[in-house]
Amino acid sequence: MLSKKQARAFFLGGTLVTFLIFIGLTVYSLSAAQDQSNLEDLSESAIRGKYIWEKNNCMGCHTIMGEGAYYAPELTKVVERRGEAYIKATLMTPVPWQPNGRKMVAYEMSEQEAEDVVEFLKWIGNIDLNGFETVVSPLAKDKINK
Ligand code: HEC
Incomplete structure (x- = not known):
């Protein structure tokens, strides 16, 4: 005692x-040595893409690093998963994008805007996640993550 x-x-x-x-x-x-945000790779285009991302409330449906809404696919590694052309098509199309049933807004972005968003998503995709695994969609993983 x-x-x-x-x-x-x-x-x-x-x-x-x-x-x-x-x-x-x-x-x-x-400390600076622990910085995993690859800030030095942040281009003007990626910054414009981030503004487009905010202005259109993409987080209202999507997640980045698990942050956001769970209606639509996780986008942290979407460039790796889908490729640039696919992403640009989803953003530039005049008809709502819905190969799997749920609708993504038809933003009808210009080539430049779509490229800026792709640059932003590329920058996000290159962040060192320290082993954290992003799940595309817990409910429809097999359907969407093909
Ligand atoms: C109203 C909800 C909603 C909003 C807002 C939205 N999306 Fe989507 N998005 C979806 C849905 C649902 C899908 C999946 C469509 C499918 O595969 O059928 C999708 C698909 C995508 C895909 C393809 C992902 C993949 O893995 O196939 C990308 C890239 C994307 N959206 C980017 C964006 C960006 C960038 C914004 C903002 C400018 C945005 N989305 C805003 C609902 C939304």
């Missing part, structure tokens, strides 16, 4: 040690 004094010292010591470990790990995580 610890005395009251020992218990207090144990509590304060334990708190201090875990707090210092926490601060140390935070500094380590935020």
Whole structure:
């Protein structure tokens, strides 16, 4: 049994040690050497693509790195999975894109806009995910991820 004094010292010591470990790990995580965002590859075109992405609320249906809505396929690795031409077709078509039943808005983007979105998705696809696996669509994985 610890005395009251020992218990207090144990509590304060334990708190201090875990707090210092926490601060140390935070500094380590935020250090430049740990940066996995490949920020230096961010082109003007990719930035324009990001604006298009925000303006059209793509996150309202899609996810990137699991973030967003689960109505439509995950897009983190979509360039790898589908290729640029397929993505451009989904964004430039005048008819709603729905090979698998659910509808994607017909954005009728210009070639340039579609290219900017592809550049943005390429940049996203090259982020080091540290082994995190993105799931295309938990409900329709086999159907969509062919
Ligand atoms: C209203 C919901 C909705 C919105 C908003 C939306 N999408 Fe989609 N999108 C879909 C659906 C549903 C599919 C799947 C269509 C299918 O395969 O049948 C899809 C498919 C795609 C695909 C092909 C993915 C694959 O793996 O086959 C890409 C790329 C894509 N969308 C990009 C975008 C971008 C970029 C935006 C914003 C500019 C956007 N989407 C906005 C619903 C949406």
